Amino acid sequence: MPxxxxxxxxxxxxxxxxxxxxxxxMTASKLVPAETVRSAVIGQIRGGxxxxxxxxxxxxxxxxxxxxxxxxxxxxxxxxGNDAALSAERLTAKLALLxxxxxxVQPADMSLTRPRITVRLEPDGRSNWSxxxxxxxxxxxxxxxxxxxxxSEVRMSGGTIAIVEPSRSVSEELTNVExxxxxxxxxxxxxxxGSFVWRGQAFDASANAADLLAAxxxxxxxxxxxxxxxxxxxxxxxxxxxxxxxKLEGTLSADGRSLxxxxxxxxxxxxxxxxxGPFSLKAQAALNAGSWALSGVNLDLDGNTAEGVLxxxxxxxxxxxxxxxxxxxxxxxxxxxxxxLRAGERDWNRSTIAVEGLNDLDIDLRLSAAxxxxxxxxxxxxxxxxxxxxxxxxxxxxxxxxxGGSLRGTxxxxxxxxxxxxxxQLQFDNVDLESxxxxxxxxxxxxxxxxxTLTAEGSGESVHAIMQTLxxxxxxxxxxxxxxxxxxxxxxxRLEQRPLSxxxxxxxxxxxxxxxxxxxxxxxxxxxMEDVKLDGGxxxxxxxxTASIPMRDLDLxxxxxLVNAPADANPVFELxxxxxxxxxDPIMLPDAQSLIRRSGAAAPLLxxxxxxxxxxxxxxxxxxxxxxxxxxxxxxxxxxAPPPAAPAAATGARQ
Numbered sequence: 082m083p084x085x086x087x088x089x090x091x092x093x094x095x096x097x098x099x100x101x102x103x104x105x106x107m108t109a110s111k112l113v114p115a116e117t118v119r120s121a122v123i124g125q126i127r128g129g130x131x132x133x134x135x136x137x138x139x140x141x142x143x144x145x146x147x148x149x150x151x152x153x154x155x156x157x158x159x160x161x162g163n164d165a166a167l168s169a170e171r172l173t174a175k176l177a178l179l180x181x182x183x184x185x186v187q188p189a190d191m192s193l194t195r196p197r198i199t200v201r202l203e204p205d206g207r208s209n210w211s212x213x214x215x216x217x218x219x220x221x222x223x224x225x226x227x228x229x230x231x232x233s234e235v236r237m238s239g240g241t242i243a244i245v246e247p248s249r250s251v252s253e254e255l256t257n258v259e260x261x262x263x264x265x266x267x268x269x270x271x272x273x274x275g276s277f278v279w280r281g282q283a284f285d286a287s288a289n290a291a292d293l294l295a296a297x298x299x300x301x302x303x304x305x306x307x308x309x310x311x312x313x314x315x316x317x318x319x320x321x322x323x324x325x326x327x328k329l330e331g332t333l334s335a336d337g338r339s340l341x342x343x344x345x346x347x348x349x350x351x352x353x354x355x356x357x358g359p360f361s362l363k364a365q366a367a368l369n370a371g372s373w374a375l376s377g378v379n380l381d382l383d384g385n386t387a388e389g390v391l392x393x394x395x396x397x398x399x400x401x402x403x404x405x406x407x408x409x410x411x412x413x414x415x416x417x418x419x420x421x422l423r424a425g426e427r428d429w430n431r432s433t434i435a436v437e438g439l440n441d442l443d444i445d446l447r448l449s450a451a452x453x454x455x456x457x458x459x460x461x462x463x464x465x466x467x468x469x470x471x472x473x474x475x476x477x478x479x480x481x482x483x484x485g486g487s488l489r490g491t492x493x494x495x496x497x498x499x500x501x502x503x504x505x506q507l508q509f510d511n512v513d514l515e516s517x518x519x520x521x522x523x524x525x526x527x528x529x530x531x532x533x534t535l536t537a538e539g540s541g542e543s544v545h546a547i548m549q550t551l552x553x554x555x556x557x558x559x560x561x562x563x564x565x566x567x568x569x570x571x572x573x574x575r576l577e578q579r580p581l582s583x584x585x586x587x588x589x590x591x592x593x594x595x596x597x598x599x600x601x602x603x604x605x606x607x608x609x610m611e612d613v614k615l616d617g618g619x620x621x622x623x624x625x626x627t628a629s630i631p632m633r634d635l636d637l638x639x640x641x642x643l644v645n646a647p648a649d650a651n652p653v654f655e656l657x658x659x660x661x662x663x664x665x666d667p668i669m670l671p672d673a674q675s676l677i678r679r680s681g682a683a684a685p686l687l688x689x690x691x692x693x694x695x696x697x698x699x700x701x702x703x704x705x706x707x708x709x710x711x712x713x714x715x716x717x718x719x720x721x722a723p724p725p726a727a728p729a730a731a732t733g734a735r736q
Contacts (some may be wrong), residue, residue: 118142118150122174125188130213132157132166148176150188158209166209169196169240190234196258202246218297235262242277255279260286269294280346284310290321299323304331312346313337317366326370333366333375340382349399350441352469356414358383364391371396378405385410387448399442410450410463421521421544428633429545434501436472436494444469453481458520460488472496478507484520486512486530500542509533514559523633524664527597529562537603548631549606557599563591567669569641570620593617606630610637619644624660633664 119140126134138153151173158166171194201209240258245251260275271293276285290296291303301322308315319331337343341357344350351357360382364375373393380387387410391403421430446467453460461482468475473495481488490507509517510532517533519525537553540546568590594617601608608628615622621644626637637660643653662668 118176122150122176122188125174126157126191128216130157130216132213134172150174150176158213165197165199166213167193167196167198169193171195190236192236192238193240194238196237196240198240198242200242200244202244202251204248214297218294233263236260237275253279257283271296279310282310282312282346284308296321296323304329311338312343319366327368329366329368331366332363333373334361334363336361350437352415352439352474356383358414375403378403380405383411383414387450400445401442402445404447405449407448407450409452409454410448411454413454413456416455429543429548429631431543431545433542434494434544436496436501439469439474439494439496440472442469443471456520458483483509484512484517486510486517486532488512497540500540500546502538502540503547504538505535507533507535514557514562522664526565526664526667527557527559527562528565528591529559529594529597531557531559531562531597533557539606545631551603551606551630553603555599555601555603555608557597559597560595562597563593564597564615565591566667567592569622570617570643572671592620592622594620601628603630613637613639626660628664634662635660635664635667637661 119142123134123136126132134152135156136152136154137156140153141151143149143151151171153171155172156165156168172191173194174188174191176188199209237258237260240260242255242258244253255277258275258277260273260277263270263272269292271290272288274287276283278284285307286309287305287307289303289305292300293302296302296304299322301320304317304319304321306315306317314334314336316334317329317331319329322328337360339358340360341351343360344357360380362375362378362380364378367374367376371394373391375391375393378387378389378391380389380391385407387405387407389403389405391401391405394400444467448463448465448467450463451461453463463481463483464479465481466477466479468477473493475491475493477491478489487510488507489510490505492507493502493504495502511530512533514527514529514531514533515525518527534556535553537551537555539548539551541548541550569592571590592615594615596614596616598612598614599610600612601610603609606629608630610625610627613622613624615624621642622639624637624639626635626639628635628637638657639660640655640657642655644651645653656671658669658671660667660669
């Protein structure tokens with residue numbers, strides 16, 4: 082343990098050294114004139130940046146307790162204001178202490194308070210900071226001509242950075258800039274980190290160049306960049322070079338909570354739909370001649386994961402090209418604005434179709450997936466080519482496993498006067514008709530396998546409006562299926578034996594068929610049946626008429642025939658009928674006059690209605706119907722008053 086006297090001697094020594102240091106500093110402050118310090122610092126800035134500092138305010142030199150020089154209202158690289166390359170309310174330079182003791186002024190670091198930096202880009206790629214870059218390169222280059230530049234760190238506080246390119250009307254501004262640059266006074270590496278506000282969003286940023294001299298002279302240098310904010314996070318790690326043009330190569334990563342919000346932040350209108358939410362991207366990237374080439378892409382968007390290659394260009398328009406493959410895709414969010422049917426499938430969707438976002442970018446993308454979901458429809462292996470150019474979106478389906486069969490065709494969406502224009506050419510082969518027609522049109526009355534062709538186009542602000550202007554053609558061929566909701570064979574056999582026995586509900590059951598064919602033309606939303614035939618073995622149907630596509634209702638007339646065998650040319654029994662009402666719940670009514678005429682008891686009644694001279698015969702028919710108890714129960718049957726009592730009639734007449 083040191084003695085008390087030893088501690089006292091140590092304290093006196095320490096105090097003496099401290100006092101000597103203070104004395105040296107105070108002496109140095111007297112020996113080094115303020116003008117010398119001022120001139121030395123300005124010379125350092127001029128020599129290191131190539132910019133001439135103009136001091137329009139006061140200059141303060143302080144050597145104790147901290148050696149520093151402060152300039153107010155500083156302008157460099159211009160006349161001042163927003164045209165200057167750099168202006169600041171205050172520039173403070175700290176001085177290296179030991180060199181100062183021997184009369185050598187060496188600034189150690191520099192800080193800028195509320196600076197404004199303006200970067201003006203020219204069409205040839207140069208800027209008002211090009212001279213600075215060239216001067217820095219000369220400063221950092223080893224050799225006897227190397228300029229003196231002793232700043233090791235530069236800090237910005239409360240600053241603004243403006244980037245303008247008049248030739249392209251580009252103007253960006255970063256505010257609340259807090260940055261720190263690690264100047265390579267010893268090492269050749271360069272680092273920068275800090276924060277700023279860009280388009281109303283706060284970002285944290287960092288950058289590191291492995292060899293600043295190589296980067297400034299255009300040679301290859303390692304580069305790391307990180308940018309993180311609410312709209313997105315971006316990272317790049319690789320290399321940079323500028324000979325003969327700017328080139329970046331390395332690993333690129335990006336992610337964010339919403340691609341749609343990121344596009345809005347960037348001033349881009351997102352394509353229609355409710356998708357473009359959470360996203361992430363990782364790829365090997367190469368920037369050359371202003372275009373990005375991405376290989377080994379791993380893309381995740383709205384829970385869909387795909388791999389492939391992409392190319393991105395920003396001139397003259399933002400353009401995305403590429404090929405992606407996925408195991409499973411859910412495309413429901415991207416077609417939500419084109420949802421055909423409203424909930425419940427009782428009417429066409431009346432929501433406005435959004436097409437504004439089709440004009441801000443071009444897309445040429447090829448997608449393939451093992452499984453695809455579109456709303457409630459499930460597709461198997463699918464290959465799609467999507468092309469968006471000049472506001473016109475075309476989706477070409479090379480081939481898709483759909484509804485138990487295959488699907489090919491194209492669908493085009495574009496902006497039109499008063500809304501959107503839609504064109505489609507679709508071919509469904511060997512599909513399950515119940516699920517296919519149900520998903521497309523909400524029509525679930527046809528069972529079996531078949532093929533469907535649809536060529537149509539229309540325009541309007543909603544799906545309902547488009548259906549009112551729809552033009553085109555459609556065809557359906559089916560085999561080994563059935564029409565549900567009617568049992569035509571059972572009904573015909575019953576009416577053949579008893580023509581007026583239509584009491585009860587015949588709107589149920591099913592009518593099997595061997596073949597079913599439909600061809601129609603569509604004009605202004607009205608589908609005209611050109612050829613509708615059904616062959617069900619012992620049943621034949623032929624139908625004509627129209628269907629209103631906007632109202633989703635039918636107005637059809639036809640003839641149902643009952644034959645003994647499929648090859649029979651002459652039917653055993655024929656019955657005209659009408660089909661009316663909604664697609665999803667139509668009403669089929671047999672022709673009443675035909676039934677009455679086939680009834681031996683009711684035929685005189687029909688004649689009586691037409692000829693009053695046959696009144697007696699009609700009354701006789703009424704008596705016979707009443708006595709046999711076969712009066713029609715349906716409200717649609719011919720109404721008669723209760724007849725008086727009559728003698729028994731012969732029982733041999735047909736009913």
